[in-house]
Amino acid sequence: MLNLVLFGPPGAGKGTQSEKLIRKYNLVHLSTGDLLRSQIAAGTELGLRAKQLMDQGLLVPDEVVIGMIDNKLRENQAAQGFIFDGFPRTVLQAEALDQLLSLYKAPITIMVALVVNDEELIRRLLKRGETSGRPDDRDEATARRRVSVYNKETMPVADYYGQQGKFAAIDGIGEIDDIFQTICQKIEESR
Numbered sequence: 001m002l003n004l005v006l007f008g009p010p011g012a013g014k015g016t017q018s019e020k021l022i023r024k025y026n027l028v029h030l031s032t033g034d035l036l037r038s039q040i041a042a043g044t045e046l047g048l049r050a051k052q053l054m055d056q057g058l059l060v061p062d063e064v065v066i067g068m069i070d071n072k073l074r075e076n077q078a079a080q081g082f083i084f085d086g087f088p089r090t091v092l093q094a095e096a097l098d099q100l101l102s103l104y105k106a107p108i109t110i111m112v113a114l115v116v117n118d119e120e121l122i123r124r125l126l127k128r129g130e131t132s133g134r135p136d137d138r139d140e141a142t143a144r145r146r147v148s149v150y151n152k153e154t155m156p157v158a159d160y161y162g163q164q165g166k167f168a169a170i171d172g173i174g175e176i177d178d179i180f181q182t183i184c185q186k187i188e189e190s191r
């Protein structure tokens with residue numbers, strides 16, 4: 001069983017690397033961003049509430065994303081492991097995830113953090129915004145707000161896993177395949 005948290009600021013490449021990791025390790029991909037965007041596309045009440053916050057670059061309430069992860073874990077009890085992409089984003093979410101995983105006796109194996117400086121993040125988000133149609137990639141002020149929310153609300157999650165001896169930081173700038181190889185190396189070292 002491999003339970004990986006892929007961590008990093010918006011635009012660090014979590015989604016990009018997750019696609020490669022799920023193929024290599026046969027993991028179930030749980031991206032809270034993707035789950036929220038599918039609620040928006042389906043026009044659910046949860047989606048409508050989430051959209052108002054996401055479009056401004058703010059986080060969705062903890063109980064909403066924790067509930068979505070709880071449902072997905074229940075639905076995938078036969079999985080060989082999970083990649084948590086964009087979750088946990090607050091210490092409260094990290095504590096809730098540990099509690100949920102304890103029910104399945106399958107704790108987090110490792111958190112790998114992609115380190116990218118703020119200016120490169122803004123550049124990537126605005127570039128993605130040219131084609132993604134995502135309202136939260138649309139303008140520089142929103143992109144900057146997302147990075148600042150990350151620095152304030154999400155960064156402490158790294159310490160949370162650091163205290164458990166489960167934290168590895170890697171450079172998120174460079175060729176996508178090279179970054180992928182480094183993540184794989186960290187995973188192998190943790191098993």
Ligand code: B4P
Pocket residue numbers: 008009010011012013014015016017032033034036053054057058059060061062065085086087088089093124125127128136146172173174175176179
């Ligand atoms: P997410 O969907 O998680 O979005 P993200 O942080 O922008 O994406 P990611 O880091 O995966 O970037 P990507 O690989 O695409 O969150 C969106 C919103 O949902 C949040 O702001 C929040 O409102 C809400 N939300 C989600 N989870 C939540 C939670 N747990 N709690 C509360 N709210 C939550 O890469 C970005 C771009 O960079 C791409 O265009 C890619 O091509 C490019 N790129 C990737 N790697 C590169 C490299 N090595 N070099 C150059 N470019 C690269």
